[in-house]
Amino acid sequence: NNELRNIHYLQAKEWIFEAGRTIRKKINDPMVVDTKSSAKDLVTTMDKNTEYFFAEKIRKTYPDHFLLSEEGYGDDLDSMDGTVWIIDPIDGTMNFVHQRRNFAISVGIYHQGVGEIGFIYDVMSDVLYSAKRNNGAFKNDEKLEPLKKHINLDESIIGLNHYWLCNNHLVDEMEMQKLVRKVRGTRTYGSAALEFAFVAEGIMDGYLTMSLAPWDVAAGIIIVNEVGGITTNISGDPVNMLTTNSVLTCNPSIKNTIINDYLYKKK
Ligand code: LIP
Numbered sequence: 001n002n003e004l005r006n007i008h009y010l011q012a013k014e015w016i017f018e019a020g021r022t023i024r025k026k027i028n029d030p031m032v033v034d035t036k037s038s039a040k041d042l043v044t045t046m047d048k049n050t051e052y053f054f055a056e057k058i059r060k061t062y063p064d065h066f067l068l069s070e071e072g073y074g075d076d077l078d079s080m081d082g083t084v085w086i087i088d089p090i091d092g093t094m095n096f097v098h099q100r101r102n103f104a105i106s107v108g109i110y111h112q113g114v115g116e117i118g119f120i121y122d123v124m125s126d127v128l129y130s131a132k133r134n135n136g137a138f139k140n141d142e143k144l145e146p147l148k149k150h151i152n153l154d155e156s157i158i159g160l161n162h163y164w165l166c167n168n169h170l171v172d173e174m175e176m177q178k179l180v181r182k183v184r185g186t187r188t189y190g191s192a193a194l195e196f197a198f199v200a201e202g203i204m205d206g207y208l209t210m211s212l213a214p215w216d217v218a219a220g221i222i223i224v225n226e227v228g229g230i231t232t233n234i235s236g237d238p239v240n241m242l243t244t245n246s247v248l249t250c251n252p253s254i255k256n257t258i259i260n261d262y263l264y265k266k267k
Pocket of ligand 1: 042088191209211212213
């Protein structure tokens with residue numbers, strides 16, 4: 001119910017700010033960086049410690065809630081029943097390691113599979129994007145405007161992850177090049193969560209990438225939805241929170257063109 005949801009919202013916000021303060025305090029400490037699935041897939045002790053911080057808090061405060069998360073402190077879930085926190089402690093770890101900025105804490109809270117609460121916290125800028133389902137989205141205390149009713153693709157700025165779009169059998173590189181030529185501009189920020197936040201803010205019109213994990217998108221989907229944006233996989237189907245997904249989040253007016261004209265592989 002609504003009262004309970006407000007409690008979870010305030011609680012999550014407090015933990016996010018606390019985690020953010022810790023990260024900022026330690027931002028110049030020497031880092032221990034490891035690789036995971038490849039040399040491009042980084043993890044640091046800060047990712048692990050931050051996730052552990054959330055996992056401990058959630059387990060103590062809400063023992064009946066579940067956690068899906070990136071660094072191993074979460075539950076192994078095969079359904080979205082109950083209340084599930086989906087957390088990326090540092091989304092944009094490569095930015096964290098190389099730039100010490102442009103990364104975010106991403107927290108989505110789902111109830112029976114429905115996204116109820118989303119937070120994306122740009123830690124170094126101290127900017128919090130947040131949303132509760134059917135309550136609008138906010139950038140700090142300022143309510144975000146609904147997305148423009150209509151936008152043409154050739155007036156759009158689209159976030160693309162070039163690596164994934166050039167290394168994935170689901171898309172055709174030539175079609176991607178056509179898309180890049182068609183749009184007004186492309187951007188790559190290196191944090192999926194922040195790219196969702198920028199779509200919600202209306203400073204980008206879409207974001208397209210492959211192989212995102214649930215914790216990269218869980219909060220973003222909720223926040224984008226609250227300003228009238230839409231998120232699907234590249235076939236136009238809903239994103240599944242229990243698997244990796246190709247993801248398109250955008251102003252609804254450009255969704256069909258991107259999917260039909262550029263994403264289906266031409267035979
Ligand atoms: C990363 C994303 C990045 C995306 C990678 C990865 P991490 O998250 O935010 O933009 O392209 O696939 O998922 O690993 O830094 O939390």
